[in-house]
Amino acid sequence: MGMTLAEKIIASAAGVESVRPGDIHTVELDYLMSNDGTTHLTIDMYNKLAHPHIADVSKLVWIVDHNLPSDSVKTAASHKKMRDFAKQNGIAFYEGKGVCHQIMMEHHVRPGQLIFGADSHTCAYGALGAFGTGVGCTDYLYAMVTGKSWVLVPESLRFNLTGRLNPGVTARDLILTIIGRIGANGANYKAMEFGGEGLKTLTMSDRIAICNLCVEAGAKTALMEADEVALDYLAQRGRAPKHVFHADPDAAYAETYEIDMTEIVPVVAKPHFVDQVVPASQCLGTRIDEAFLGSCNNGRMEDLRAGAAILKGRKVADSVRFLVVPASGEIYRQALEEGLLKIFMESGAIVMNANCSVCWGSCQGVIGEGETLISTGTRNFKGRAGHPNSFVYLASAETVTASAVAGEITTADRLPKLED
Amino acid sequence: MAETFTARIWALGDDIDTDIVIPTEYLALKTVQDMTPYAFSPLRPELAAQIQPGDVIVAGKNFGCGSSREQAPEVIKALGVKAVIAGSFARIFYRNAINNGLLLIECPALCTDVQDGDEITVEVGKSITVGGRTYPIGALPENLLDIINAGGLVKAMRKRNGLD
Numbered sequence: 001m002g003m004t005l006a007e008k009i010i011a012s013a014a015g016v017e018s019v020r021p022g023d024i025h026t027v028e029l030d031y032l033m034s035n036d037g038t039t040h041l042t043i044d045m046y047n048k049l050a051h052p053h054i055a056d057v058s059k060l061v062w063i064v065d066h067n068l069p070s071d072s073v074k075t076a077a078s079h080k081k082m083r084d085f086a087k088q089n090g091i092a093f094y095e096g097k098g099v100c101h102q103i104m105m106e107h108h109v110r111p112g113q114l115i116f117g118a119d120s121h122t123c124a125y126g127a128l129g130a131f132g133t134g135v136g137c138t139d140y141l142y143a144m145v146t147g148k149s150w151v152l153v154p155e156s157l158r159f160n161l162t163g164r165l166n167p168g169v170t171a172r173d174l175i176l177t178i179i180g181r182i183g184a185n186g187a188n189y190k191a192m193e194f195g196g197e198g199l200k201t202l203t204m205s206d207r208i209a210i211c212n213l214c215v216e217a218g219a220k221t222a223l224m225e226a227d228e229v230a231l232d233y234l235a236q237r238g239r240a241p242k243h244v245f246h247a248d249p250d251a252a253y254a255e256t257y258e259i260d261m262t263e264i265v266p267v268v269a270k271p272h273f274v275d276q277v278v279p280a281s282q283c284l285g286t287r288i289d290e291a292f293l294g295s296c297n298n299g300r301m302e303d304l305r306a307g308a309a310i311l312k313g314r315k316v317a318d319s320v321r322f323l324v325v326p327a328s329g330e331i332y333r334q335a336l337e338e339g340l341l342k343i344f345m346e347s348g349a350i351v352m353n354a355n356c357s358v359c360w361g362s363c364q365g366v367i368g369e370g371e372t373l374i375s376t377g378t379r380n381f382k383g384r385a386g387h388p389n390s391f392v393y394l395a396s397a398e399t400v401t402a403s404a405v406a407g408e409i410t411t412a413d414r415l416p417k418l419e420d
Numbered sequence: 421m422a423e424t425f426t427a428r429i430w431a432l433g434d435d436i437d438t439d440i441v442i443p444t445e446y447l448a449l450k451t452v453q454d455m456t457p458y459a460f461s462p463l464r465p466e467l468a469a470q471i472q473p474g475d476v477i478v479a480g481k482n483f484g485c486g487s488s489r490e491q492a493p494e495v496i497k498a499l500g501v502k503a504v505i506a507g508s509f510a511r512i513f514y515r516n517a518i519n520n521g522l523l524l525i526e527c528p529a530l531c532t533d534v535q536d537g538d539e540i541t542v543e544v545g546k547s548i549t550v551g552g553r554t555y556p557i558g559a560l561p562e563n564l565l566d567i568i569n570a571g572g573l574v575k576a577m578r579k580r581n582g583l584d
Contacts, residue, residue, distance in 0.1 A: 037447070038490060045574060050583050067448075074448045120488045120512055136490035136516035138573050184435055185482035189511050218485060220511055273435060361444040381439040381486060383462035388443070 002248020098328025161198030180277025294325030473500025484513025
């Protein structure tokens with residue numbers, strides 16, 4: 001019996017020939033990523049250990065992105081603890097460079113690696129054929145001290161993509177549609193593996209958006225084979241794969257889904273759950289108070305270009321605060337060079353530094369009682385973006401930007417045409 | 421011998437996410453103890469004050485979905501909750517709870533059959549009894565039970581290494 005991508009990477013990290021779902025293996029980890037959401041807790045626990053020790057400091061990457069720049073004395077203290085510890089111990093440290101997962105994709109992740117991140121959206125790394133999974137700070141601490149951890153080999157779900165997305169439809173619409181179909185725990189404890197001819201039509205940015213959101217279906221990880229698109233991305237950044245794995249033709253899947261990408265339409269996930277997915281056309285006219293274009297899911301160049309193309313010659317509605325937050329410093333500079341930030345600012349948008357922003361409901365853009373946000377962020381749980389009695393709709397960069405212009409939920413093709 | 425205990429329960433629904441367990445705005449508080457008054461506040465602001473040490477939370481499917489924030493199981497533990505019984509658990513929360521010594525039990529049938537204030541008897545690894553009805557439950561592997569009984573992974577490692 002063959003193996004899935006997830007099984008091959010775990011077997012490699014465990015140093016065994018083959019693994020089966022349900023097996024528990026001790027694995028060597030390639031990277032351990034942690035951000036300012038919980039690193040201070042890890043440091044507190046580390047300092048209480050009888051024999052504090054870091055197994056391999058070159059595997060650690062620490063990134064300040066959740067509350068950046070600090071918004072309170074408490075946050076400043078937490079950042080200082082993280083910054084000082086990283087400096088004392090020689091840990092790779094990023095601050096002000098962008099959202100953790102985007103930085104990991106730009107600078108670290110390589111196909112075939114097994115990576116723990118103290119953040120649930122670590123599954124994004126599957127876009128480069130790496131097994132990324134989210135853990136809490138105790139698991140992180142154990143791996144930091146020993147260099148190892150245990151993993152339960154997950155069953156895999158296979159998604160065969162065919163066709164190509166229609167103009168105006170995005171990878172974000174595709175993955176939200178899939179989550180709507182399988183449900184918020186439809187992939188709990190499982191790996192989501194994507195393949196098929198349709199995958200070749202998707203850019204790296206599309207692939208990151210898809211893999212990143214899989215935890216919203218409960219997935220342990222998301223994986224795509226590192227093909228030409230992925231290897232080109234890697235080569236442009238001067239990195240080589242650790243190992244390019246291919247799923248075996250006779251690999252066993254708990255379930256296989258055929259996804260015809262031509263059938264996907266612009267969608268929104270309604271409050272208060274990511275699987276409450278409906279065609280955007282069913283939410284037309286819903287008034288919004290704030291719009292957010294950014295996050296590790298949808299704050300890349302392709303998203304900013306799509307937003308700017310819609311905004312050029314238009315204005316953000318007076319009743320809307322429109323936050324534009326590039327996912328990394330590199331993207332920010334590129335958007336500046338391409339003139340996108342000028343378009344955003346002239347249209348009335350608020351351009352912020354690269355960080356997690358309102359996607360995690362802290363630091364900036366927090367919404368008040370009874371308010372509604374339309375967002376390219378990762379979650380729309382009750383109270384996620386601020387007051388417990390507020391509402392978050394998730395949608396693509398195109399739909400979010402069009403809605404910011406209209407002051408209510410709409411799609412780009414429904415905006416009044418611009419006169420030449 | 422398996423541990424048996426009786427507890428009062430609080431019944432919650434499906435998909436209790438980590439932002440409900442402890443909202444982002446309270447994560448900046450200095451200690452987990454400081455966060456306890458705000459546990460479950462987006463859903464039931466009064467609940468944290470009602471929960472007494474030894475109580476049990478019963479919920480539906482996908483308990484703990486969302487963020488990897490370890491403050492979620494920590495705050496439940498800090499409230500004195502003896503165990504969380506749910507139809508299913510999100511996987512990051514599951515690991516985090518065990519690593520913090522919080523007992524988790526999967527029992528899909530229980531959630532729809534109970535309400536706040538019901539008294540249940542749990543025989544760990546065997547069954548749950550409420551109002552004359554008995555529900556079988558699975559046994560946790562010994563090594564995970566050891567971690568829970570020690571109070572979490574760090575404490576279990578200290579014990580194993582002869583430090584406590």
